[in-house]
Amino acid sequence: MLKLFDLSLKLSGFPIEEGKKQFEEILAVPEYEYEAFLEKTKAEIVNFHLQNNPFYRDLNGSETINDWNDLPVLNKKNLQKPLIERLSVNYPESKIFVNKTSGSSGEPFIFAKDKYAHAVTWASYFWRFGWFNINFNSSYQARFYGIPKDFIGYRKERLKDFLSKRYRFSIFDLSDEILEGFLKDFRTKKFDYINGYTSSIVLFAKFLKKKDIILKDICPTLKVCMVTSEMLFEEDKILLESQFGIPIVNEYGASELDLIAFQNPKGEWQVNAETLFVEILDENNQPVPKGKEGRIVITSLFNKAHPFIRYDIGDIGILDEKSTFKKPILKQLIGRTNDIAVLPSGKKSPGLTFYYVTKSIIEDDGNVKEFIIKQTKIDAFEVEYVSEIELSEPQIKKIEEAISLYLEPGLKFAFFRKTSLERTNRGKLKQFKSML
The missing domain is CATH 3.40.50.12780 (ANL, N-terminal domain)
Structure with a gap:
């Protein structure tokens, strides 16, 4: 064989x-x-x-x-x-x-x-x-x-x-x-x-x-x-x-x-x-x-x-x-669990879909230290991130293009640069969280 x-x-x-x-x-x-x-x-x-x-x-x-x-x-x-x-x-x-x-x-x-x-x-x-x-x-x-x-x-x-x-x-x-x-x-x-x-x-x-x-x-x-x-x-x-x-x-x-x-x-x-x-x-x-x-x-x-x-x-x-x-x-x-994102079209995507989206902001310069994504409405998401330098407009555009490709077009994303991120009571970050 x-x-x-x-x-x-x-x-x-x-x-x-x-x-x-x-x-x-x-x-x-x-x-x-x-x-x-x-x-x-x-x-x-x-x-x-x-x-x-x-x-x-x-x-x-x-x-x-x-x-x-x-x-x-x-x-x-x-x-x-x-x-x-x-x-x-x-x-x-x-x-x-x-x-x-x-x-x-x-x-x-x-x-x-x-x-x-x-x-x-x-x-x-x-x-x-x-x-x-x-x-x-x-x-x-x-x-x-x-x-x-x-x-x-x-x-x-x-x-x-x-x-x-x-x-x-x-x-x-x-x-x-x-x-x-x-x-x-x-x-x-x-x-x-x-x-x-x-x-x-x-x-x-x-x-x-x-x-x-x-x-x-x-x-x-x-x-x-x-x-x-x-x-x-x-x-x-x-x-x-x-x-x-x-x-x-x-x-x-x-x-x-x-x-x-x-x-x-x-x-x-x-x-x-x-x-x-x-x-x-x-x-x-x-x-x-x-x-x-x-x-x-x-x-x-x-x-x-x-x-x-x-x-x-x-x-x-x-x-x-x-x-x-x-x-x-x-x-x-x-620990280690992911929510499901439910989108306006009725499509369901597991939280790990965001692995492929966030790949576009992972660069080998260590700028983005941490990030979490929250679904606040059926069509609205927030990205909170900690970085040395604020994400540029071209980087944000790249992320939005990846989101349209992997999830669906028309989703709204707001980006918030933070000094630190909210953690669970065990000190772990959850990358994706649905607030719906």
Whole structure:
């Protein structure tokens, strides 16, 4: 069988075979040696960045590490400066994978991974999806994601979809008429699994319930559904299970890191302890006991191009008391949910649609620090943002054009530059909020 997915990774310069080999070696480390393995790997990545990354060395204030808990906790504000200032030495663009965070927390930035680390990340994905008999080289994915609307971006994503055996359902418009088209595709295509944004998939399930249709009945090849990027509430999970007729797997990840936690076949939210070290910290940056809630702080164990060491992702969570070093279990994730925008035409768009809109204001100069979008009326929105320099008229026009393209024309937007933004009582920004 031609492994198109593996081939596409190789063509992009990712050493996937070496990444898989590294990952298999990590899996082979026994439980009784795992704490020592983690300590060694953590020390190696920290020492690498202290020696080779001026940005991290300055942040730490020293070239040495005495105690892990004394290391600085990175936040997204620390990273809102040009990427070139944050890269390790000897990591030119040819050796790295560069991308933007979604900005779903309201604090966007550009990040990098070295290509070897990214290959290990893909090996992590392969293994976890394999728990449910999903193989990226052969399984056909129904993908509920957005897609760029500019010609080059659109064609690029469609090519990636082809190489990755994916059929994309664009989630910018989720009106009944569009969902009827989705249904037709499920009747005619042999999908193995569904993957995508939680809110979009939940809207599709509600549509199926209204029509009294079980998805597995019309698409018998379906095995499993993985939801990501937004919180999955228990009642929504029950709805998905009943309307799809397949297991629902809850995925928690971050583009700049990897899968952070992935529901295993026993229903446990298993934390990725192979490529990441996940801590739950209190307000003084000290670890809390298992079973207690705190800030989720993550170290990327293999990314040498860019430091993600004790990186505060902006979420609150609880580790289960039965967690071990080799198999930590996320008992609860608190936060991460998006509203649905209802527009004058009747069109419904998930809050994550704004990821594609706000991309147009994310530039690699760190000017826009934070932003939130509020829907105040059916056709009116407010954008509140914190920046060093006020957005210019051309920038605002660019945003309005993107809004017309991704949502619909005729929407009114007001822009307000602020010194700080309103946060939840847990200190988290919610990028989109409907006031309707």
